[in-house]
Amino acid sequence: MKKEDFIERRKKLFAKISDNELVILLSREESELYLRFNQDKNLFYMTGLETPKTILVMFKKGETETTFCFIERNVPEKVVWYGEKMSKQAAKEISGIEQIYFYDELNSVLHPYLSVAENVYVNYETSE
Numbered sequence: 001m002k003k004e005d006f007i008e009r010r011k012k013l014f015a016k017i018s019d020n021e022l023v024i025l026l027s028r029e030e031s032e033l034y035l036r037f038n039q040d041k042n043l044f045y046m047t048g049l050e051t052p053k054t055i056l057v058m059f060k061k062g063e064t065e066t067t068f069c070f071i072e073r074n075v076p077e078k079v080v081w082y083g084e085k086m087s088k089q090a091a092k093e094i095s096g097i098e099q100i101y102f103y104d105e106l107n108s109v110l111h112p113y114l115s116v117a118e119n120v121y122v123n124y125e126t127s128e
Contacts, residue, residue, distance in 0.1 A: 003096035006048050010058060013046070014065045017058070022117035026124060027054040042123050047095040051086045053103045059113045066113075068099035070106055 017023060025043040029052065039050045047056050053072040058065070074085045088100040101109050114120065 001048055003048065003094060006046060006094075007096040009046055010067055011065075013058065014060055017060050017121075018119070019060060019062060020116060020118040021060055022113055022120045023056075023058040024120065024122045025056040026122065027052055040123060047097065049086070049091060049095055055103070055106065056097075057110060057113065059117065061116075066099075067097055068101060068109065069095060069097045070101050070103045070109075073102040073104060 013023065025046060026040065027043050027049075028038060028040045039054075043054060043056055044050060047054070047069060049069070049071070051071060053070075055070040056067070057069070058067050060066075069091060071088070071091050072085045074087075088102075091100045092098060
């Protein structure tokens with residue numbers, strides 16, 4: 001798939017949400033049992049990213065549509081055991097999202113949007 005496909009899908013979602021609404025799509029949890037990771041279908045459909053600890057955020061305020069994404073930061077000590085995480089540049093190239101942050105920056109980046117959002121939609125899934 002091309003990043004243009006993901007960009008177009010996000011545009012269609014923006015057309016359906018109202019002013020001051022926030023959409024948050026969360027990745028699935030990574031398995032502890034060494035099983036192949038399967039991304040949340042909605043997050044993949046909107047971004048093309050197949051990595052754990054990924055969050056897509058979309059916010060609409062008037063004519064301004066803001067999209068950004070969080071990915072997991074590489075920890076050099078863990079690369080040997082778990083492999084390299086996706087880089088910001090790779091996430092941009094795959095998804096077409098220009099604003100890529102690391103997962104550990106979530107609170108500081110997301111807080112201003114949460115404080116003004118009138119509605120927040122989250123694809124939170126509970127495991128049973």
